Amino acid sequence: MYRLVVLFAVVLVPPGAAAAAEHVVAMKDGAYAPDRVRAKAGDTIRFVNGDTVDHEVFVPTVGFAVDLGKQEPGKEAVLRLGKAGSFEAECVFHQNMLLEVEVAP
Amino acid sequence: MTSPAILGACTLALLASAAALAGPERIAWPEGYAERFVLYNMVDRPDRGTVRFMYVDRASHDAARPGEPLPYGTVLIMEDHKARIEGDRPARDSDGRLVPAEEVTNVFLMQKEQGWGEAYPPELRNGDWDYAWFLPDGSRKADAKFEGCFSCHLNREGERDFTFTFAKYVLDGKPRH
Numbered sequence: 001m002y003r004l005v006v007l008f009a010v011v012l013v014p015p016g017a018a019a020a021a022e023h024v025v026a027m028k029d030g031a032y033a034p035d036r037v038r039a040k041a042g043d044t045i046r047f048v049n050g051d052t053v054d055h056e057v058f059v060p061t062v063g064f065a066v067d068l069g070k071q072e073p074g075k076e077a078v079l080r081l082g083k084a085g086s087f088e089a090e091c092v093f094h095q096n097m098l099l100e101v102e103v104a105p
Numbered sequence: 106m107t108s109p110a111i112l113g114a115c116t117l118a119l120l121a122s123a124a125a126l127a128g129p130e131r132i133a134w135p136e137g138y139a140e141r142f143v144l145y146n147m148v149d150r151p152d153r154g155t156v157r158f159m160y161v162d163r164a165s166h167d168a169a170r171p172g173e174p175l176p177y178g179t180v181l182i183m184e185d186h187k188a189r190i191e192g193d194r195p196a197r198d199s200d201g202r203l204v205p206a207e208e209v210t211n212v213f214l215m216q217k218e219q220g221w222g223e224a225y226p227p228e229l230r231n232g233d234w235d236y237a238w239f240l241p242d243g244s245r246k247a248d249a250k251f252e253g254c255f256s257c258h259l260n261r262e263g264e265r266d267f268t269f270t271f272a273k274y275v276l277d278g279k280p281r282h
């Protein structure tokens with residue numbers, strides 16, 4: 001029985017496998033903080049609106065384009081990073097609110 | 106000699122005429138756009154369970170240059186598809202992207218023509234762009250409102266020429282999707 005459990009653990013967690021990370025990005029004073037995220041495929045970014053106005057995460061980059069929808073103050077939204085590459089996240093309502101994201105394989 | 110009163114009346118009449126012509130009715134349904142236009146981007150909308158197909162007419166696609174205003178005659182189309190469902194949640198491909206279903210739910214257009222913006226007040230005007238909303242069969246959405254289009258696209262004034270995706274695509278070197 002012990003051998004069976006050990007074998008199962010090896011199959012489920014291959015050597016070198018890292019757990020997906022969550023990167024938290026604040027939306028505060030009309031800016032993303034931090035304004036650059038380096039992540040790995042499989043990670044997530046959690047956007048937290050700490051402002052008193054609405055924001056809306058929008059990625060226009062081809063291959064990564066997504067609109068997370070309107071976020072009222074205090075609300076959160078999660079972006080899943082499914083593949084490697086680089087893209088920019090903007091805010092629909094605030095043209096100069098930018099976040100650069102680099103996703104490694 | 107023309108009196109100022111007559112000139113004023115003529116100006117008012119012209120403005121009224123321009124205002125009457127403004128709006129979605131001056132944008133025609135682009136028959137066969139899926140075959141004739143360039144599909145340049147696809148935007149996931151996970152909060153609504155939709156995928157947006159972004160098209161541009163081929164002549165404007167080829168003529169557009171980074172940092173320059175988009176050409177007059179540009180027609181941009183945002184075609185909404187429902188995302189395919191697997192079990193009780195939207196299906197995703199190997200890159201984590203939503204998988205669009207065949208069914209089209211709405212077709213939104215924006216078109217830029219010389220002088221089109223003159224009919225709108227400065228606080229609403231989007232350069233020379235106007236907007237239209239069609240159903241998939243080519244009929245116009247009966248109760249469509251466009252204030253949201255104007256107010257939202259106003260946030261991309263300047264280098265982006267009031268567009269969220271197309272001018273960015275041009276600035277990025279027109280990458281293949």
